[in-house]
Amino acid sequence: MATMTSSETEKIEGARAKSFRLPPALISYLQAAPLTLILGSFLAVPILMIGMVSFWDYDFAQMYPDFVTFNYAETLGSWVTWKTYLNTLKFAFFVWAITLFIGFWVAYFLAFHIRTAAMQMVLFLVCTVPFLTSNIIRMISWIPVLGRNGLVNSTLISAGIVSEPIEWLLYSDFAVVLAMVHLYTLFMVTPIFNTLMRIDKSLVEAARDAGASSWQTLTNVILPLAKPGMAIGTIFVVTLVMADFSTVQVMSGGQSASVALMMKNQMSLLQYPAAAANAVVLLVFVLLMVAAIVRIVDIRKEL
Amino acid sequence: MSKAAEIDIVSVSKIYGTTTAVESISLKIPAGTYCCLLGPSGCGKTSTLRMIAGHESISSGDIRLGNSVVTDLPPAKRGTAMMFQSYALFPHLDLVDNVAFSLKMKGLGKDQRRAKAMDMLRLMQLEAYATRRPAQLSGGQQQRVALARALITDPEALLLDEPLSALDPFLKIRMRAELKKLQTSLGITFVHVTHSQEEAMALADLIVVMNDGRIEQAAPPRDVFERPATAFVARFMGDHNVISGRVIKSEGDGLMLSVPAGGDFLAVGAETAGLTDTADIAVRTDHVRIGEPSEKGLGFTGSVTNIEYRGSSVKLSVSGAGIEDFTAILSDTAFFANPVKVGAAIPLAWDRTDAIMLGKLKH
Numbered sequence: 001m002a003t004m005t006s007s008e009t010e011k012i013e014g015a016r017a018k019s020f021r022l023p024p025a026l027i028s029y030l031q032a033a034p035l036t037l038i039l040g041s042f043l044a045v046p047i048l049m050i051g052m053v054s055f056w057d058y059d060f061a062q063m064y065p066d067f068v069t070f071n072y073a074e075t076l077g078s079w080v081t082w083k084t085y086l087n088t089l090k091f092a093f094f095v096w097a098i099t100l101f102i103g104f105w106v107a108y109f110l111a112f113h114i115r116t117a118a119m120q121m122v123l124f125l126v127c128t129v130p131f132l133t134s135n136i137i138r139m140i141s142w143i144p145v146l147g148r149n150g151l152v153n154s155t156l157i158s159a160g161i162v163s164e165p166i167e168w169l170l171y172s173d174f175a176v177v178l179a180m181v182h183l184y185t186l187f188m189v190t191p192i193f194n195t196l197m198r199i200d201k202s203l204v205e206a207a208r209d210a211g212a213s214s215w216q217t218l219t220n221v222i223l224p225l226a227k228p229g230m231a232i233g234t235i236f237v238v239t240l241v242m243a244d245f246s247t248v249q250v251m252s253g254g255q256s257a258s259v260a261l262m263m264k265n266q267m268s269l270l271q272y273p274a275a276a277a278n279a280v281v282l283l284v285f286v287l288l289m290v291a292a293i294v295r296i297v298d299i300r301k302e303l
Numbered sequence: 304m305s306k307a308a309e310i311d312i313v314s315v316s317k318i319y320g321t322t323t324a325v326e327s328i329s330l331k332i333p334a335g336t337y338c339c340l341l342g343p344s345g346c347g348k349t350s351t352l353r354m355i356a357g358h359e360s361i362s363s364g365d366i367r368l369g370n371s372v373v374t375d376l377p378p379a380k381r382g383t384a385m386m387f388q389s390y391a392l393f394p395h396l397d398l399v400d401n402v403a404f405s406l407k408m409k410g411l412g413k414d415q416r417r418a419k420a421m422d423m424l425r426l427m428q429l430e431a432y433a434t435r436r437p438a439q440l441s442g443g444q445q446q447r448v449a450l451a452r453a454l455i456t457d458p459e460a461l462l463l464d465e466p467l468s469a470l471d472p473f474l475k476i477r478m479r480a481e482l483k484k485l486q487t488s489l490g491i492t493f494v495h496v497t498h499s500q501e502e503a504m505a506l507a508d509l510i511v512v513m514n515d516g517r518i519e520q521a522a523p524p525r526d527v528f529e530r531p532a533t534a535f536v537a538r539f540m541g542d543h544n545v546i547s548g549r550v551i552k553s554e555g556d557g558l559m560l561s562v563p564a565g566g567d568f569l570a571v572g573a574e575t576a577g578l579t580d581t582a583d584i585a586v587r588t589d590h591v592r593i594g595e596p597s598e599k600g601l602g603f604t605g606s607v608t609n610i611e612y613r614g615s616s617v618k619l620s621v622s623g624a625g626i627e628d629f630t631a632i633l634s635d636t637a638f639f640a641n642p643v644k645v646g647a648a649i650p651l652a653w654d655r656t657d658a659i660m661l662g663k664l665k666h
Contacts (some may be wrong), residue, residue, distance in 0.1 A: 157528065202391040205378075205385075205387065208378055209357075209358070211379030211405050212404075212405075
C-alpha cells in the first residue's frame with residue numbers, strides 16, 4: 001500500500017513540474033500590481049511632484065529646479081494666508097454643522113420612520129437626484145433665486161415683508177455656505193444612513209422597555225451608535241470644503257477667499273512653486289484634521 | 304422582589320393588514336408561574352409575548368397584569384420586563400451601563416445606579432466583567448447580562464423571547480437550569496416563548512401550545528404530554544402516534560374509528576360524546592408492545608419498515624392497516640428478547656387506557 005502511494009505522489013509531482021507555474025511570491029506581487037500602478041501614478045507621483053516643486057525657485061515666467069524654502073516662509077509668514085485659512089475654516093465649520101444637522105435628521109427619518117425597505121430606497125434615491133447635474137450648474141442655479149431681483153427678493157417685496165431687496169442673499173458668505181450645504185449634504189446623509197440602518201431595531205425596543213422616552217432613546221442609543229457614520233460624513237464634508245474654490249469664487253462674487261482659491265490665483269499668476277507649497281501646507285493641515293476625527297471616533301466599525 | 308403578577312389575557316387578537324397573527328386568545332397565567340408559549344414558527348407566540356410586553360399594539364381584547372389593565376400602557380409602565388431574542392444589549396455601553404440603563408432613564412444619580420447595577424451583576428456572577436462591552440462576552444454571559452438588565456427594573460413578570468435559541472446545545476441545557484432556578488428564587492411570573500417542546504417540558508409549570516394564532520392547549524406539562532387535547536398537540540409534542548379516521552360506531556363511553564382502506568380502532572374517553580364525523584386518537588409510542596391485542600381495535604398487524612437502535616430503546620417503524628409510519632418504542636430488553644427484522648409482519652397492541660381521544664378546536 002505504502003509503495004503504491006509514494007509512486008502515485010511521484011506521478012503527480014511529475015505532472016506538476018511539466019506545467020508552467022509561477023512562484024507564489026511573484027503571483028502575489030502581480031495581483032497587487034494594477035492597484036499599485038494606478039495609485040502610484042495618479043496619487044503618489046503627483047503628490048511627490050507637488051512636494052518637489054514647492055522647493056523650486058521661480059520668476060514671472062519660469063520655474064527653476066532648486067532647493068529653497070522661501071515658498072514655505074512666504075506662505076506661512078504672510079497674514080493673508082492665516083486670514084484665508086481662518087475664513088476657510090469658518091466655512092468648513094458652518095457647512096459641517098449644518099450638513100451634520102440636516103444629514104442626521106434626513107438619515108434618521110429614512111432609517112427609523114420609513115417602514116418598508118422599498119420606500120427607503122426610493123426616498124434615498126430621491127436624495128441623490130440633484131447629483132445627476134453638475135456641481136457648477138447646481139451652484140449657478142442659486143443665482144436667479146438669490147439675486148437682487150431674484151425669486152426670494154421679489155417674493156418678499158411683493159408680499160410686503162421688505163421694502164428693498166436683501167443684499168446679503170447673494171455674493172456673500174451666506175450664499176457660499178448655502179451653496180456648499182446644498183452641494184455636500186448628501187455626503188453626510190449617506191454614511192449616517194448606512195450606520196443607522198445597521199442599528200438593530202430591537203435595541204430601540206429594549207430602550208423603550210427600559211422606560212426611555214423617544215428623546216432618551218435618541219440621545220442614549222441612536223446618537224452614540226451613529227457616531228462612526230457622522231465621523232465619516234464629517235471627513236467627507238470637511239475635506240471637500242477645505243479644497244473648494246469654485247463655490248467660494250462664484251457664490252461670494254470674488255469677495256471672499258479660501259485656501260484653494262488662493263492657490264488658484266497663484267497658479268493663474270504662474271507662481272506654481274508658491275501654489276505647491278500652499279498645497280502641501282493644506283494637505284498636512286487636512287490630514288491632521290482627519291487624524292483628529294479618527295482619534296475621537298472609532299470609524300473602523302464602519303469600514 | 305417577590306411581587307408576582309397574574310397575567311390575564313382576554314380574547315386578544317392581533318391583525319396585521321389582512322393576516323391574523325393571533326386570533327382571539329384567552330389565557331390566565333397565575334402569579335409566579337413559569338409559563339411557556341410553545342408552537343412552530345409563525346404560530347403567534349411571539350406576537351402574544353410582544354403584546355404582553357407592550358411592543359405590539361393589541362388589535363382587540365384586553366390584557367390585565369395584576370390588578371391593572373395594561374392594554375394601552377407603554378412597556379415600562381406595565382411592570383413587565385422583556386428579554387429579547389438577540390439580547391439587544393447596547394453595544395456602545397459596558398456591562399454596568401447596560402444594566403443601569405433603565406435606572407438612568409428614570410433619572411437616578413450616577414453613583415447610585417452604578418452601585419445597584421453592580422449588585423445585579425454580582426447576583427449574575429458577572430462582576431468581574433463589569434467594564435467590558437457586550438461583544439467581548441460569550442453567548443451565555445451575554446444572556447446573563449440581558450437577564451440582569453431586565454430584572455433591575457424589578458418587574459412583576461419577565462417576558463423571554465426565545466432566550467436559549469442563540470446558545471449551543473450544551474449551554475442551552477445549563478442556562479435552562481439557571482432560568483428555572485432564577486424563577487424559583489425570584490418567584491415572579493415568567494413567560495417564555497420557545498419552539499422546543501423539550502425546553503418547555505423541562506421549564507414550564509404551564510405549557511401553552513399555540514398553532515395558527517390559536518391556543519390548542521394550555522395545561523401543566525404532564526397533562527399536555529399525557530392527555531394532548533388535539534391532534535396538533537399530540538404531533539407537536541412528539542412521542543405520539545396519531546390515528547385519524549371516520550367514526551363508524553359509538554357505544555357507551557367508547558367509539559370505533561375506521562381508517563380509510565385500513566383497520567378499525569377503538570377509543571375510550573369522556574370527550575367521545577358528540578363526535579359524529581371524523582375523529583383522531585393518539586397512542587404513546589412507548590406504550591405500544593408487540594403482541595396480539597386484548598380487544599378488537601386496540602392494535603393492528605403491519606410490516607416493519609425501519610429499525611433504529613437507540614441504546615436503551617429500539618424504535619420500530621411499522622406500516623399497515625392504512626397507517627403509514629406508526630412508531631413503536633420498545634425497551635432494548637423487550638426487543639432483543641424477541642428480535643424482528645425489517646420486512647417482517649408483526650402484531651402491535653396497546654391498552655384500552657392508552658388510546659387517547661383527541662378533540663378538535665371549534666372554528
